[in-house]
Every structure is written in C-alpha cells, then in structure tokens.
Amino acid sequence: MRRAAVGLLLALLATSVAAPAEAHRLKAFASVDGTTINGSAYFPGMGMARGVAVEVLAPDGSILATTTTDDEGRFTVTIRRRIDHRIVVDGGDGHRAEYLVRAEEMPQSLAGLPELSADVVAATTASAAPSPPPAAAVAPGATTIGPELEQAIDHAVARHIGPLREQLDAFEDAIRFRDILGGLGWIVGLTGIACYFIARKDQRG
Amino acid sequence: MAHLVDGVLSMPVLAAGAVVAAAAVGYGLRRIGAERLPYVGLMSAAFFVASLVHIPVGPSNVHLILNGLLGVVLGWAAVPAIFTGLLLQAMFFGYGGITVLGVNTLIMGLPAVACWYLFARPMRDGEPFVWGAAAGAGAIVMTCGGVALALALSGREFLPAAQLVCVAHLPVVAVEAMLTGTIAAFLRQVKPEVLSLSLPMLRRAPADA
Numbered sequence: 001m002r003r004a005a006v007g008l009l010l011a012l013l014a015t016s017v018a019a020p021a022e023a024h025r026l027k028a029f030a031s032v033d034g035t036t037i038n039g040s041a042y043f044p045g046m047g048m049a050r051g052v053a054v055e056v057l058a059p060d061g062s063i064l065a066t067t068t069t070d071d072e073g074r075f076t077v078t079i080r081r082r083i084d085h086r087i088v089v090d091g092g093d094g095h096r097a098e099y100l101v102r103a104e105e106m107p108q109s110l111a112g113l114p115e116l117s118a119d120v121v122a123a124t125t126a127s128a129a130p131s132p133p134p135a136a137a138v139a140p141g142a143t144t145i146g147p148e149l150e151q152a153i154d155h156a157v158a159r160h161i162g163p164l165r166e167q168l169d170a171f172e173d174a175i176r177f178r179d180i181l182g183g184l185g186w187i188v189g190l191t192g193i194a195c196y197f198i199a200r201k202d203q204r205g
Numbered sequence: 206m207a208h209l210v211d212g213v214l215s216m217p218v219l220a221a222g223a224v225v226a227a228a229a230v231g232y233g234l235r236r237i238g239a240e241r242l243p244y245v246g247l248m249s250a251a252f253f254v255a256s257l258v259h260i261p262v263g264p265s266n267v268h269l270i271l272n273g274l275l276g277v278v279l280g281w282a283a284v285p286a287i288f289t290g291l292l293l294q295a296m297f298f299g300y301g302g303i304t305v306l307g308v309n310t311l312i313m314g315l316p317a318v319a320c321w322y323l324f325a326r327p328m329r330d331g332e333p334f335v336w337g338a339a340a341g342a343g344a345i346v347m348t349c350g351g352v353a354l355a356l357a358l359s360g361r362e363f364l365p366a367a368q369l370v371c372v373a374h375l376p377v378v379a380v381e382a383m384l385t386g387t388i389a390a391f392l393r394q395v396k397p398e399v400l401s402l403s404l405p406m407l408r409r410a411p412a413d414a
Contacts, residue, residue: 025208025210025298025299025300026210090213091369092361092366092369095210096210096212096213097210098212173299175257175297175298179297179298180254180257180297182297183253183293183294183296183297183298184250184253184254186289186293187246187249187250187253187289187290187293188246188250190246190249190289191242191243191245191246191249194237194242194246195239195242198237198238198239198242199239202239
C-alpha cells in the first residue's frame with residue numbers, strides 16, 4: 001500500500017511538474033494604449049478565456065463599460081475619464097479575476113475628476129490635466145513636445161511594454177516546483193505534529 | 206470551478222460555510238486515530254498535488270480533485286485532509302482563497318463523506334473497481350452541484366451555473382472514475398485493511414455481509 005501510494009503521489013507530482021499550469025484560476029490583464037484599454041483574460045499557462053463577461057468599474061463602484069472577451073480572450077474598452085479603472089472578469093462558474101488600471105497610465109488629455117459627468121470628454125488642452133506624474137521624467141522637454149508626438153510616444157511605448165508586462169504578470173503567478181515541495185513539506189510537518197498529540201494522548205490514556 | 210475564489214459568494218454564504226466547515230473539520234479530526242494518521246497525511250498530499258493535473262476542456266480547463274478517493278479511504282477524516290490541502294493550495298498556488306476556504310471545504314469534503322457512506326462498504330464486499338469508480342465519479346458530480354448551489358445561494362441562477370460547471374467537469378468525472386476504481390481494486394488486492402480502516406456504521410451488525 002505504502003509503495004503504491006507513494007507511487008501515485010510521485011506520478012501526480014510528475015504530471016503536475018510536466019505541465020506546471022493552473023487550471024481553474026482565471027487571470028485578467030490590461031494595459032493602456034492611448035484612450036483604449038487593451039485587456040485579456042486567461043488561465044495562466046493554459047490558454048485564453050473566451051467569451052467571458054468583462055465589467056469595468058469606476059473607483060466609486062459604478063459601471064463604466066461592459067463587454068465580453070473575443071475568441072482570443074481579448075477585449076478593448078474606451079477610456080472616457082482619467083480615473084482608476086477596475087476590470088472585473090467573470091466566467092459565471094465561480095471564476096473571477098480583477099485587474100486595476102491606474103489613472104496615471106492614461107493620457108493626461110482626458111478629464112479626470114470623478115465629479116464630472118461621463119459625457120464630459122473634451123479637455124483636449126494638456127495643461128488642463130491636474131497632475132503630471134508620468135510625464136515628470138520628460139518634464140524639461142515637455143513644453144516643446146506637441147500633443148501628437150506625446151501621443152505617438154505613449155503609443156509606441158505601450159506597444160513595446162504591453163507584452164512584457166503581460167508576461168511579467170503571468171510569470172508572477174506561475175506555480176513553481178518549490179511551491180509544490182513547500183506545500184508537501186507543510187503536510188508532512190502537520191502530520192508530524194498530529195503524531196505528537198496522538199502519542200501524548202496515548203501515553204496518558 | 207471547483208475552487209470558488211474570493212469575491213464571488215455573498216457574505217452570509219461565506220459565514221455559514223465557515224461555521225459548518227469548522228464543525229465538520231473538528232468532527233473529522235476526532236475520527237483520526239494513530240493508525241489512520243499516516244493515510245490522512247498521504248491522502249492530503251495527494252489531494253494537494255492532484256489540483257495541478259489539468260485536463261483541457263474547450264475554452265476552459267479543469268483539474269483532478271480526488272475527493273471520491275479521499276472519501277472512501279478516510280471517511281470523515283477526509284474533511285480535515287481536504288481542508289489542509291485547500292489551505293495550502295490557497296497559500297502556495299493562489300487557488301480559491303482564504304475567505305472561501307470554508308465553503309470550498311464543504312463543497313469538496315461533504316461529497317467525500319457521502320461517498321464513504323454510499324460506497325465504502327460495497328467496495329470492500331463487492332467489486333472494488335465498480336464501486337470505486339462510482340465513488341470517483343459521484344464525488345465530482347456532487348461537488349459540481351455544490352458549486353452551483355453556492356453560486357445560487359449568492360444570487361446567481363442555479364441552472365446555468367450548474368450546467369456550466371458540470372459540462373466542464375465531465376472529463377474529470379471520467380478520469381476520476383477510472384483512477385479511483387483502479388486504486389480501489391489495487392488496494393483491495395494489496396492492502397485490503399486500508400479500505401476497512403474506516404468503514405461506516407461498524408458497530409451495526411453486519412447483516413448485509
């Protein structure tokens with residue numbers, strides 16, 4: 001029995017290491033490119049989540065947009081205001097994932113104040129933006145860079161960095177061998193502790 | 206799927222799940238004797254690792270649960286074993302979550318216990334492969350029902366959720382039926398006393414033997 005059980009365990013371990021993926025865990029990722037949010041929903045290591053519902057929420061909880069992922073698990077949402085967008089992906093079967101797109105990533109040409117009603121889009125003058133944090137690095141040259149050039153740079157940077165960020169995000173969630181070993185170690189340890197208590201009870205009784 | 210995540214269920218469902226699960230884990234712990242403890246640890250480890258074995262199904266994909274096997278071997282002790290596995294899966298893999306731990310324990314633990322009541326005795330006395338397979342398949346079906354029920358109690362529609370979860374888990378049902386049946390047959394042959402360690406209603410006269 002013991003040999004068989006250990007065999008079973010090793011077989012499971014081998015298969016799990018051969019395909020170190022998470023099944024049921026849904027993940028969402030999104031990045032900003034200009035005035036759109038490009039996002040995706042996926043099961044880490046196991047492919048994209050197709051046709052799942054996507055909700056975009058404002059910080060106050062109101063719904064900004066709803067959509068569903070396409071056949072490649074991707075979705076796009078248009079940004080209207082420069083506020084934090086909380087992306088909630090819901091598979092309907094208990095799968096759920098969230099991703100926060102921060103206002104700092106969005107173009108400063110968008111109106112940000114939550115007090116403004118949703119249809120106040122305008123404010124194309126860059127100077128109207130209340131906070132300039134992401135542009136701070138290029139601040140000295142900012143006066144000479146036109147809004148179009150700035151947009152083009154934003155777009156190019158987003159295009160190059162987007163996949164990298166997505167990869168990084170997925171990497172962070174990958175299950176590694178040490179996680180598996182760590183968990184098994186805990187189980188061995190807990191069993192040992194239980195042994196101790198049972199032995200002590202037996203000694204007394 | 207089988208592991209519900211944080212933020213899906215409503216507060217009352219989570220709270221009730223936690224309370225009932227605590228009671229079930231406590232009851233299960235009291236049923237663990239010295240001779241059964243190694244099996245509890247071993248089965249808990251198997252459960253912990255089984256969640257990493259994936260079966261791709263269409264757009265989604267699912268993983269083994271093994272709660273039928275845990276049930277027929279451990280009986281009520283399967284509940285603490287599953288609880289431990291779930292806790293570690295939540296911590297190490299990010300499966301499920303801490304607030305839904307109670308509900309998940311019940312969703313996977315109660316089917317295990319049900320399988321024990323239903324199949325442990327016939328498995329010892331009858332054809333082990335058939336009853337083992339029934340336990341493996343039955344536990345998954347019950348777990349899917351539990352998932353759908355938990356979602357329904359949190360204000361979602363029962364039938365669509367149940368359909369979604371059950372259809373996705375059909376391959377798991379098949380795989381676990383084969384696996385549990387094979388292991389049961391093997392245990393009966395090699396180490397039959399394991400299957401008798403925790404038979405339900407042992408004190409009752411063996412009228413059906």
